[in-house]
Amino acid sequence: MNPVEQLNLYLALGALLFVCGVVCMATKRNAIGVLIGVELVLNGANINFVAFSRFHPNFQVEGMIFALFVIVMAAGEAAVALAIVLNFYNNHTTVDVDTAEELKG
Amino acid sequence: MFELQPFMFWLIATLTGLCAIATVISQNIVRSATWLLFTLAGTSGIFFLLGADFVGAIQLLIYVGGTMVLVVFGVMLTAQGPFINMKTSGAEWAISIVAGILLFSVLCFGTWGHFSAPQATAMDDPKDSHQAATLAQAMTGAGYGPIYKPVQRERIHYLLPFEIVSVHLLVVLIGAAYLARAKRRKGAAT
Amino acid sequence: MLDWLKDIWDNYGVYIIAVLAAKVLMFGFMMGNAIFSVWLERKVAGRIQDRLGPTRVGGKFGWLQTLADGMKLLVKEDSIPAAADQFLFRVGPYIALIGSFLAFVVLPFGDGVVAREMNIGLFFMLAVMSSEVFGIILIGYGSGSKWSLFGGMREAAQMISYEIPMAMCVLVPVIVSGSMNLGYVAKSQAGIWNWLVFHDPFTFCAFWIYFTCAMASCKRAPFDLAEAESELVAGFHTEYSGFRWLVIFMAEYGSMFAVSGIACLMFLGGWSIGIPWELTQVFETTLGLGPIGFLIGNVINVAVFIAKSWFLVFIMMWVRWTLPRLRIDQVMMMCLKYLIPISCVLMAGVSVWTLFVPYVVQQIIGWVICGVSVAALGYMVFQLVTWASATPGTAMPGMWRTTGLPGYQGAAKQS
Numbered sequence: 050m051n052p053v054e055q056l057n058l059y060l061a062l063g064a065l066l067f068v069c070g071v072v073c074m075a076t077k078r079n080a081i082g083v084l085i086g087v088e089l090v091l092n093g094a095n096i097n098f099v100a101f102s103r104f105h106p107n108f109q110v111e112g113m114i115f116a117l118f119v120i121v122m123a124a125g126e127a128a129v130a131l132a133i134v135l136n137f138y139n140n141h142t143t144v145d146v147d148t149a150e151e152l153k154g
Numbered sequence: 155m156f157e158l159q160p161f162m163f164w165l166i167a168t169l170t171g172l173c174a175i176a177t178v179i180s181q182n183i184v185r186s187a188t189w190l191l192f193t194l195a196g197t198s199g200i201f202f203l204l205g206a207d208f209v210g211a212i213q214l215l216i217y218v219g220g221t222m223v224l225v226v227f228g229v230m231l232t233a234q235g236p237f238i239n240m241k242t243s244g245a246e247w248a249i250s251i252v253a254g255i256l257l258f259s260v261l262c263f264g265t266w267g268h269f270s271a272p273q274a275t276a277m278d279d280p281k282d283s284h285q286a287a288t289l290a291q292a293m294t295g296a297g298y299g300p301i302y303k304p305v306q307r308e309r310i311h312y313l314l315p316f317e318i319v320s321v322h323l324l325v326v327l328i329g330a331a332y333l334a335r336a337k338r339r340k341g342a343a344t
Numbered sequence: 345m346l347d348w349l350k351d352i353w354d355n356y357g358v359y360i361i362a363v364l365a366a367k368v369l370m371f372g373f374m375m376g377n378a379i380f381s382v383w384l385e386r387k388v389a390g391r392i393q394d395r396l397g398p399t400r401v402g403g404k405f406g407w408l409q410t411l412a413d414g415m416k417l418l419v420k421e422d423s424i425p426a427a428a429d430q431f432l433f434r435v436g437p438y439i440a441l442i443g444s445f446l447a448f449v450v451l452p453f454g455d456g457v458v459a460r461e462m463n464i465g466l467f468f469m470l471a472v473m474s475s476e477v478f479g480i481i482l483i484g485y486g487s488g489s490k491w492s493l494f495g496g497m498r499e500a501a502q503m504i505s506y507e508i509p510m511a512m513c514v515l516v517p518v519i520v521s522g523s524m525n526l527g528y529v530a531k532s533q534a535g536i537w538n539w540l541v542f543h544d545p546f547t548f549c550a551f552w553i554y555f556t557c558a559m560a561s562c563k564r565a566p567f568d569l570a571e572a573e574s575e576l577v578a579g580f581h582t583e584y585s586g587f588r589w590l591v592i593f594m595a596e597y598g599s600m601f602a603v604s605g606i607a608c609l610m611f612l613g614g615w616s617i618g619i620p621w622e623l624t625q626v627f628e629t630t631l632g633l634g635p636i637g638f639l640i641g642n643v644i645n646v647a648v649f650i651a652k653s654w655f656l657v658f659i660m661m662w663v664r665w666t667l668p669r670l671r672i673d674q675v676m677m678m679c680l681k682y683l684i685p686i687s688c689v690l691m692a693g694v695s696v697w698t699l700f701v702p703y704v705v706q707q708i709i710g711w712v713i714c715g716v717s718v719a720a721l722g723y724m725v726f727q728l729v730t731w732a733s734a735t736p737g738t739a740m741p742g743m744w745r746t747t748g749l750p751g752y753q754g755a756a757k758q759s
Contacts, residue, residue: 055159055160055163057265057266058163058167059163059200059204060265060266061262061265061266062167062170062171062200064258064261064262064265065171065174065258066170066171066174066193066197067261068254068257068258068261069174069175069177069178069254070174071254071257072178072250072251072253072254073177073178073186075246075250075253076178076246076247076250077186079183080232081183081187081225081228081229081232082183082186084225084228085177085183085186085187085190085225086178088190088194088217088221088225089174089177089190089193092193092194092197092217095197095201095209095213096197096200099200099201099204099206099209100204102204102206103204103205103206110288110289110292113206113208113209113285113289114289114292114293114312116201116206116209117209117212117289118315118319120209120212120213120216120217121216121319121323122319122322123216123217123221124216124217124220124221124323125322125323125326127221127224127225128224128326128327128330129326129329129330129333131224131225131227131228131330131334132329132330132331132332132333132334133333134228134232135228135231135232135333135334136333136334138231138232144232158356158359182429184429184432184482184485184486185429185431185432188431188432188435188482191439191478195475207462207463207464207468208464208467211464211467211468211471212471214468214471214472214474214475215467215470215471215474218471218474218475218478219471219474219475219477219478219504219507220474220504222478223477223478223481223500223503223504224504226478226481226482226485226500227497227500227501230485230493230496230497284463285463285464286463286464286467286524
């Protein structure tokens with residue numbers, strides 16, 4: 050299998066994870082389910098970054114560094130999102146995202 | 155001719171994809187998180203397959219050991235019943251599946267064959283790859299120490315993003331602790 | 345079809361056999377390690393509590409007791425509570441086991457005796473061992489019991505917190521030796537005065553803090569809040585029985601050995617017995633035995649490494665049966681208020697030390713730390729041997745003579 054085909058397959062896998070994440074974000078009513086969808090999307094992007102770092106000489110280092118940044122950002126995002134969810138739960142005793150409709154404007 | 159690399163790719167990619175789909179369709183939130191755990195582990199397997207050992211290990215350490223535990227912790231703290239089930243109606247499923255398939259085909263058509271990959275870069279043996287050193291050097295723009303392999307091109311600096319990320323993490327740490335701290339009820343006896 | 349298989353066999357047969365052999369060896373070692381460690385734990389606990397421990401099965405020291413217990417566990421009913429989440433209940437122990445097992449992939453037992461040598465081996469080990477906690481949480485959550493849930497929550501909080509000082513302390517020898525390759529670090533410590541624990545004051549402190557955190561991350565007493573039997577029945581594994589319970593404990597003893605192995609490789613010279621020569625090279629070239637000499641040297645290396653790691657496991661048991669359990673808030677406070685700041689200081693200190701302190705001073709301080717430690721250890725062993733020869737008293741059967749021991753104050757006045 051030549052590198053072009055391999056790169057295509059890796060990108061297809063990344064696309065699959067991305068689509069799964071988007072569908073997960075759209076269908077789950079639970080705020081933590083939405084967070085799980087976001088993680089899937091970020092992982093799809095990460096696979097693309099690392100695949101480019103392997104198959105494109107110009108991105109040999111950049112691909113991995115960007116993947117590292119994405120992972121770190123995802124950790125921070127999860128921490129903040131969970132803190133917000135906990136706060137929301139303290140106020141509304143539910144984590145259903147449909148009930149978060151008080152802020153209108 | 156049987157080749158190991160494509161075989162391993164198909165094996166890991168199939169498992170990862172199936173686990174990702176299971177993440178979406180499972181109704182119980184903790185089961186969903188478990189399938190996500192398998193997906194993340196599979197992704198780190200893909201990273202190892204691509205020769206990115208350091209990123210794969212980071213993925214295992216931060217995602218699997220840190221973020222996923224945080225997510226399950228969140229589930230436990232916000233659960234009202236023993237096992238939560240999320241109800242999604244049939245119409246929503248139909249719409250989202252159609253939209254998902256459409257999005258997937260658009261992405262695949264958009265990427266398939268549009269990126270010319272001149273050559274696969276040489277993959278180091280994990281035994282003596284200098285990936286961690288190379289990454290650290292690119293992050294800080296400095297080279298020091300016995301294991302030092304110069305990056306082929308001009309020196310790459312990611313020092314500023316690196317510093318921004320570290321400050322960002324500090325802010326997140328304080329902010330999350332502030333948001334999630336236990337508040338005294340108003341009017342309750344102090 | 346057959347051609348296809350033959351093609352695979354011709355190209356990858358050796359590879360497949362090597363992989364399978366390595367896996368079987370590692371798995372066998374993990375099981376043997378669990379069997380031996382459980383027996384050792386019961387003997388140590390018995391001796392510390394002035395009992396005998398197992399004595400009957402298998403002859404003199406009850407050394408087949410664990411095997412008999414294992415048989416009993418295998419034939420026990422494998423019950424799943426009605427309130428449990430079937431899938432999570434089933435899958436949890438295996439996630440914990442996989443996390444523990446993967447750590448053995450990069451753990452070198454001798455010079456080149458490793459399933460897969462990786463340049464970032466240490467980091468890989470920490471990463472896979474951190475995924476073990478997820479299995480424990482799933483066990484706690486999936487059991488559908490409040491004791492299990494409490495245990496799982498405590499375990500999650502504790503392990504996530506203790507991973508930070510553990511990783512930072514293990515980075516201290518990495519800064520000194522300049523590599524995360526476990527085999528390389530171990531090989532660079534030939535000779536007891538080159539062991540990284542004696543390199544400077546910071547590595548010396550880092551070893552003790554690492555070992556404390558390792559105990560906490562293996563949920564061993566005094567940090568075994570996740571399975572505190574005085575509060576939580578049996579903690580996260582309350583609902584388990586039979587084979588899955590066995591799997592949980594195989595994972596626990598496996599990770600105990602793995603963290604002890606890291607401590608040996610990073611601080612205590614790996615498979616070195618204290619002489620400044622690598623045994624494989626001594627037998628291979630100096631004595632001129634060739635490949636057979638290499639093999640002999642490695643057999644000795646593996647034996648030394650396993651003995652050292654088991655000694656550290658023994659210290660964990662010693663601590664477990666000697667110290668009382670902490671409270672959960674004390675456990676968390678100890679990590680967040682003390683261990684993390686201390687390990688930050690150690691990391692900064694060792695960087696400054698290696699960069700700015702003159703080489704001669706480094707050497708002298710290293711020699712002093714090594715000498716004092718070895719002398720202290722020797723004195724302790726001497727005391728231990730001389731105490732053990734004290735004769736039993738006669739007032740009560742089995743009573744030991746107490747006069748003359750340190751801390752003795754009273755009874756002589758009565759007679």
